[in-house]
Amino acid sequence: MPKPKIITSVINNYEGDQRVQKVCGSLQKFGFDLEVVATTVRGNPKHSFSYPVHVLNIKRQAGMGLYAEFNWKLFWKLLKITSKKDILLANDVDALLPNYLVSKIKGVPLVFDSHEIFSEAPTLHNRPFRKKVWKSIESFILPKVKYFYTVSNGYANWFEKEYGKKAVIIRNVPTISPNLDSEIKVQLPEIKPGEKVLIYQGVINFSRGIDKMIEAMQFVENAQLWIIGNGPKKAEFESLSEKLQVNHKVKFLGSVPPSQLKLITPKADLGLSLEEDYGISYRYALPNKIFDYTHAGIPILGTYLPEIKETIEEFGIGKTISKHDPKEISELIHIMLAEGKEPYQENLTKAANEFNWENEEDKLRGIYSDFKVEI
Structure with a gap:
């Protein structure tokens, strides 16, 4: 008897999408077959996975044209490859409408992450038309999922208040399984004796506090x-x-x-997560970089936004800024670099034991146990 198949779709090029890959790995463990629909947005790397990855060639790389093209092509792709025994999994609202329509046409279950x-x-700040489009899709479909x-927690509480829909919380945390890479193949900047390393990892976009980090480097020496x-x-x-003439100490690694x-992050002395309050989505964000830093054993300088601040302070794994002022940021950087990693190590270990994918996987198993497969 063939195993049930889950078809998951995401607008990314997939190679660097750790969350979707972790979910797919768990679903395979639960006994499901898998297919992924991804795109060429921001690159078209070669994929090497144990399940098919369909890549949609997206010509537009920004703006509403990108999303319109993705939704159109995703709809027809899903319509073609989905059978009446499959399950659809949409990642984010930008993939939700095609998945919802195909789920209705084919009569198959829909899961939303x-x-x-x-x-x-x-990105919708001061763009009322775009915001209205996505809000309409979200408010029409989400209560039906x-x-x-x-x-x-912040996201789950907001969704429940806005739509009366209770979401299960599956945090975006690392696995504790061994890393498959044994050596660093990326060309890293030369580190002088005694020089410290600060790290930011994630999408390079506005509202991430990256410009404030760069401005702060004017006042940070020997790092x-x-x-x-x-x-x-x-x-x-x-x-x-x-x-700002800090390009000799601000390095973009791509x-x-x-x-x-997983091999590079532990080389840093301090991890930065300085997201700004540009709307509700960032206000209640809990970025995976927080947990990546924790697993790498490096303390965190985080923003004052509630989910990040609460996590850092509850576990004692770093400090938080009170405002996005480059001078304040630089002062806290100096304090934490002077302290070193050692005072935070015990708490970082405890946090890593709490925040790992193996723990989240149990909650994920509960969701997919509704489908007829031994898990």
């Missing part, structure tokens, strides 16, 4: 800031570091595969 509050994302999970990732603001922030990142 909300990585953020899409209608309240910072039976199987629904998200990444933080480098490694910015790992890619995104629409990369060129702008590279120009900013040149303008996109790095997750397996390599």
